[in-house]
Amino acid sequence: MGAVELRGFGWRHAGRLAWAVRGLDLRIERGERVLLLGPSGAGKSTLLAALAGLLAEDSGEQEGTVEIDGLDPRKDRERVGIVFQDPETQLVMSRCGDDVAFGLENRGVPATEIWPRVDEALRRVGFPYHRDRPTAALSGGEQQRLALAGALALRPELLLLDEPTANLDPAGAALVREAVARSVDADTTLILVEHRVAEALPLVDRVVVLAPGGGVRADGTPEAVFGAHGDALAAEGVWVPGRPVPPRRGTAPAGDVLLTADRLGLPPRLAAVDLTVRAGEALAVLGPNGAGKSTLALLLGGLLKPGTGRVAASTELAGADARTAPHRWRAPALTRRIGSVFQDPEHQFVTGTVFDELALGPRRTGRTEPEVRATVDGLLERLRLTRLARANPYTLSGGEARRLSVATALATAPRLLICDEPTFGQDRRTWRELVDLLAELRDAGHGLVTVTHDTEFVDALADRRVLLDRPTAQVPS
Amino acid sequence: MNDHTGTNRWRTIDIVVASVLAVAFGVIFWAWGLLWTATEGAFAFFPPAQAVLYGIWLLPGVLGGLVIRKPGAAFYCEFLAAFISVLLGSQWGTVAILQGAFQGVGAELAFAAFRYRSFRLPVALLSGALAGLAAAIFDQGRYYAALDLWSARVPIFVITVLSATVIAGAGAWYLTRALARTGVLDRFPAGRERIPV
Amino acid sequence: MIGLVEPVARPDAPLARRNPVAKLAAALVFSVILIVTLDPVAPAIAIAVELAVLPLFGVHPRVLARRAWPLLLAGAGILVTLVLFAADRSGRMLFEAGPVVVTSGVLVTALGLVLRVFAVALPGVIVFATTDPTDLADALVQNAKAPARFAIGALAAFRLVPLLGQEWQMITLARRARGVDAGRDPVARLRLFASTGFALLVGAIRRGTRLAVAMDARGFDAGTPRTVARRQHFGVADALLIAGATALASAAVATSVLLGTFRPLIS
Numbered sequence: 042m043g044a045v046e047l048r049g050f051g052w053r054h055a056g057r058l059a060w061a062v063r064g065l066d067l068r069i070e071r072g073e074r075v076l077l078l079g080p081s082g083a084g085k086s087t088l089l090a091a092l093a094g095l096l097a098e099d100s101g102e103q104e105g106t107v108e109i110d111g112l113d114p115r116k117d118r119e120r121v122g123i124v125f126q127d128p129e130t131q132l133v134m135s136r137c138g139d140d141v142a143f144g145l146e147n148r149g150v151p152a153t154e155i156w157p158r159v160d161e162a163l164r165r166v167g168f169p170y171h172r173d174r175p176t177a178a179l180s181g182g183e184q185q186r187l188a189l190a191g192a193l194a195l196r197p198e199l200l201l202l203d204e205p206t207a208n209l210d211p212a213g214a215a216l217v218r219e220a221v222a223r224s225v226d227a228d229t230t231l232i233l234v235e236h237r238v239a240e241a242l243p244l245v246d247r248v249v250v251l252a253p254g255g256g257v258r259a260d261g262t263p264e265a266v267f268g269a270h271g272d273a274l275a276a277e278g279v280w281v282p283g284r285p286v287p288p289r290r291g292t293a294p295a296g297d298v299l300l301t302a303d304r305l306g307l308p309p310r311l312a313a314v315d316l317t318v319r320a321g322e323a324l325a326v327l328g329p330n331g332a333g334k335s336t337l338a339l340l341l342g343g344l345l346k347p348g349t350g351r352v353a354a355s356t357e358l359a360g361a362d363a364r365t366a367p368h369r370w371r372a373p374a375l376t377r378r379i380g381s382v383f384q385d386p387e388h389q390f391v392t393g394t395v396f397d398e399l400a401l402g403p404r405r406t407g408r409t410e411p412e413v414r415a416t417v418d419g420l421l422e423r424l425r426l427t428r429l430a431r432a433n434p435y436t437l438s439g440g441e442a443r444r445l446s447v448a449t450a451l452a453t454a455p456r457l458l459i460c461d462e463p464t465f466g467q468d469r470r471t472w473r474e475l476v477d478l479l480a481e482l483r484d485a486g487h488g489l490v491t492v493t494h495d496t497e498f499v500d501a502l503a504d505r506r507v508l509l510d511r512p513t514a515q516v517p518s
Numbered sequence: 519m520n521d522h523t524g525t526n527r528w529r530t531i532d533i534v535v536a537s538v539l540a541v542a543f544g545v546i547f548w549a550w551g552l553l554w555t556a557t558e559g560a561f562a563f564f565p566p567a568q569a570v571l572y573g574i575w576l577l578p579g580v581l582g583g584l585v586i587r588k589p590g591a592a593f594y595c596e597f598l599a600a601f602i603s604v605l606l607g608s609q610w611g612t613v614a615i616l617q618g619a620f621q622g623v624g625a626e627l628a629f630a631a632f633r634y635r636s637f638r639l640p641v642a643l644l645s646g647a648l649a650g651l652a653a654a655i656f657d658q659g660r661y662y663a664a665l666d667l668w669s670a671r672v673p674i675f676v677i678t679v680l681s682a683t684v685i686a687g688a689g690a691w692y693l694t695r696a697l698a699r700t701g702v703l704d705r706f707p708a709g710r711e712r713i714p715v
Numbered sequence: 716m717i718g719l720v721e722p723v724a725r726p727d728a729p730l731a732r733r734n735p736v737a738k739l740a741a742a743l744v745f746s747v748i749l750i751v752t753l754d755p756v757a758p759a760i761a762i763a764v765e766l767a768v769l770p771l772f773g774v775h776p777r778v779l780a781r782r783a784w785p786l787l788l789a790g791a792g793i794l795v796t797l798v799l800f801a802a803d804r805s806g807r808m809l810f811e812a813g814p815v816v817v818t819s820g821v822l823v824t825a826l827g828l829v830l831r832v833f834a835v836a837l838p839g840v841i842v843f844a845t846t847d848p849t850d851l852a853d854a855l856v857q858n859a860k861a862p863a864r865f866a867i868g869a870l871a872a873f874r875l876v877p878l879l880g881q882e883w884q885m886i887t888l889a890r891r892a893r894g895v896d897a898g899r900d901p902v903a904r905l906r907l908f909a910s911t912g913f914a915l916l917v918g919a920i921r922r923g924t925r926l927a928v929a930m931d932a933r934g935f936d937a938g939t940p941r942t943v944a945r946r947q948h949f950g951v952a953d954a955l956l957i958a959g960a961t962a963l964a965s966a967a968v969a970t971s972v973l974l975g976t977f978r979p980l981i982s
């Protein structure tokens with residue numbers, strides 16, 4: 042039970058010419074724990090959706106077969122549990138207990154058995170609250186654990202996890218990994234997608250690497266795969282453990298002050314902070330989930346009105362406008378000086394194609410069409426988005442969407458760039474390209490503020506760190 | 519444009535997206551209120567002017583019918599949008615739920631008349647007009663009973679129906695086309711007419 | 716917006732505990748009966764009744780006032796409209812200036828309609844202030860035979876209300892960050908509103924699609940008969956609530972008939 046068999050499997054999303062996955066032959070036995078790797082856009086999420094029977098026939102074109110215990114997963118979803126990358130879209134009910142019970146009700150589990158099974162699943166993932174708690178009152182990490190409980194309560198024979206710790210702080214990510222390790226039975230098959238291999242390795246006994254063009258690039262125990270192909274895989278974008286990335290420290294000392302925050306806060310989302318941002322310097326903002334980092338980024342970006350304290354731009358950044366606070370500037374003036382990259386890339390898209398999305402900023406700042414083309418093509422090339430230039434931004438894979446949203450801000454090269462989690466969901470190669478682009482901007486004398494949970498990123502690039510703590514006023518009710 | 523998804527049975531995605539459309543309109547109406555409190559007030563004081571924008575409240579029904587293309591979709595979206603607006607801003611009273619149902623039936627009749635096979639502009643216009651008619655009849659009893667027939671009730675009636683035809687009917691049709699272009703309707707027949715990239 | 720979605724009453728109050736379907740039906744019956752008359756007496760009695768049962772629902776008058784104040788605007792609107800367009804201008808002439816003709820008859824009609832607005836709206840305010848949406852959906856399925864797939868689909872979508880409210884805010888901020896704003900120009904503001912609304916709609920449909928996938932992944936609509944984890948009971952007390960609402964509203968109308976003030980909606 043829980044055995045997976047793929048024969049010549051391929052899938053092409055409706056509206057795309059290229060296949061998301063193709064020519065895949067793979068067998069996974071019951072009880073195996075598999076780490077599924079591959080560069081961003083290689084089709085990992087697509088493959089998990091196929092295994093969960095969630096690729097509707099009318100949403101694309103299939104080749105070959107997928108079978109779980111010899112059955113089409115679309116016909117027989119009972120055996121599979123899946124946790125997606127974004128927890129918010131997979132919670133269905135407004136109270137935590139009801140959400141876990143939802144799947145059990147659908148499966149027709151007798152009413153008397155439902156609540157004991159809900160409680161057991163919540164206990165297994167170490168969920169800290171009563172089941173009456175509203176799902177809206179959970180942090181990202183807690184939502185992720187609840188989603189895991191919802192999948193586990195169904196006692197799946199095959200458990201699929203798609204980057205379950207993206208966007209979690211290191212402690213929260215460790216908790217989710219621990220919950221997975223604790224709650225998966227010996228005869229449950231596990232397939233895990235995770236770019237950061239080192240953290241995921243303790244959970245798995247087999248590694249499968251997808252090749253970008255289709256098929257399987259490498260397959261075997263972690264030792265065998267990384268021993269035999271370690272260097273090649275690292276060059277192709279896999280985060281092979283034990284191969285550190287070269288740092289990109291600043292070459293020149295920091296320059297003039299661009300922006301100062303003075304007792305800046307927005308209760309209850311953010312407690313007061315002081316900081317300065319300088320030209321030619323990369324500042325990293327760290328802190329647990331819910332500490333108010335994204336709120337701080339929006340405040341510094343001139344997008345929210347401060348609740349307490351103030352943000353002041355220097356004349357170096359804003360000239361005569363330095364007398365007014367950034368949140369009062371008109372939008373075009375703001376964009377020329379301060380660029381913002383939002384935590385959720387999809388919040389940021391305003392046009393219908395990847396190309397237009399990148400061209401929007403440069404066109405608005407009055408550059409000629411050939412210049413715009415050159416900028417856009419250069420960014421597309423470096424971030425491996427060229428073949429997606431005509432695609433709709435909302436149909437991109439998780440990592441592709443993230444790169445596009447960072448690139449939109451890079452395209453206008455504002456004097457100060459504020460990025461919220463710019464590197465999540467990236468393979469090693471696109472990650473390095475992003476870090477290089479940001480480092481080049483910094484070295485050219487621009488200021489850089491990044492909110493991040495990515496310790497590698499901080500080690501490689503940050504010149505200075507600011508640590509936020511959770512506002513003390515926040516007591517869980 | 520007259521294909522429809524094989525069966526008349528609603529898939530999960532039909533149910534959820536129809537519901538989400540209704541909810542999203544609830545939120546848009548709420549934001550509209552925030553932005554235009556001043557004009558809202560002015561309109562509330564003068565019903566014939568209010569009738570000019572009446573079609574906006576009927577958009578969810580026609581749009582639901584055009585996007586989902588299943589029997590009952592127009593009714594369900596309009597009814598649920600009304601239900602949600604009562605839940606969110608309950609000052610309208612539970613009677614608004616009946617009002618929504620009434621308008622929904624109007625919007626639905628147009629699609630039913632074409633046996634759920636045509637979703638072209640004329641059908642959308644008819645749907646908007648019928649929804650407006652239902653709304654106008656309901657409101658005559660509910661709100662305008664004490665007004666003068668020729669100087670108020672008749673103009674309000676006519677303007678309401680016209681507004682519904684233009685804003686809800688034509689508006690929903692253009693909106694459907696614009697939505698299809700973004701790719702979000704890929705899993706619906708309304709979104710099947712795109713060129714692959 | 717979150718505050719709007721949550722019930723704000725003491726959940727242990729005797730009538731707040733009644734079955735949600737019963738409460739909804741009672742509010743609906745009560746309101747519909749009151750619509751039939753245009754006189755001020757019946758709605759005035761009804762408002763007295765509504766205020767009298769308020770403690771039984773555990774709703775604080777302050778909550779009611781906060782949710783009902785927009786009705787004042789509607790009331791003022793009715794007054795102005797009637798002064799301009801009233802059909803019945805009988806009674807003593809009080810004031811005249813061009814098309815503005817105010818008679819005592821106009822004022823009585825206006826009073827009746829304003830009171831009616833409050834009398835018809837308050838039951839809904841009281842019921843929804845004391846009802847959890849999840850319980851309402853459960854009761855609609857279990858006690859009112861509403862189709863389960865639709866009730867649960869609607870409930871799942873309803874959970875997105877506060878999220879979409881936040882999304883509205885984020886879209887607005889994102890546009891500003893990308894250099895798009897409208898300043899004070901009303902046409903540009905309208906255009907920006909339309910484009911933000913469109914973006915919200917696109918985002919909502921996308922969320923809906925993903926939500927549907929997540930629900931399918933957990934066996935929604937897989938053909939297996941559903942069980943229910945939360946039981947809703949519809950008992951004698953619930954039937955009595957509906958009967959009571961019917962009786963009270965009818966009594967209000969009957970009083971008005973006996974006093975000779977009754978004015979039917981369709982005459």
Ligand SMILES: Nc1ncnc2c1ncn2[C@@H]1O[C@H](COP(=O)(O)OP(=O)(O)OP(=O)(O)O)[C@@H](O)[C@H]1O
Binds near residue numbers: 062437438
């Ligand atoms: N709904 C969709 N419509 C069209 N194309 C899609 C859709 N979802 C994914 N794709 C495309 O299919 C390819 C594979 O996407 P998928 O999400 O499976 O990649 P992935 O391996 O999970 O990448 P990442 O690591 O960045 O999440 C990508 O090129 C993506 O743009």
Ligand SMILES: Nc1ncnc2c1ncn2[C@@H]1O[C@H](COP(=O)(O)OP(=O)(O)OP(=O)(O)O)[C@@H](O)[C@H]1O
Binds near residue numbers: 328331334335336884
């Ligand atoms: N629009 C909003 N309205 C009200 N509260 C909010 C809003 N956005 C965030 N919050 C709350 O404010 C607090 C700080 O949120 P913020 O998103 O800034 O945290 P963060 O440090 O970025 O967390 P993460 O690491 O999870 O991204 C959280 O408790 C959050 O629930």
Ligand SMILES: [Mg+2]
Binds near residue numbers: 085086
């Ligand atoms: Mg993915």
Ligand SMILES: [Mg+2]
Binds near residue numbers: 461
């Ligand atoms: Mg954040």
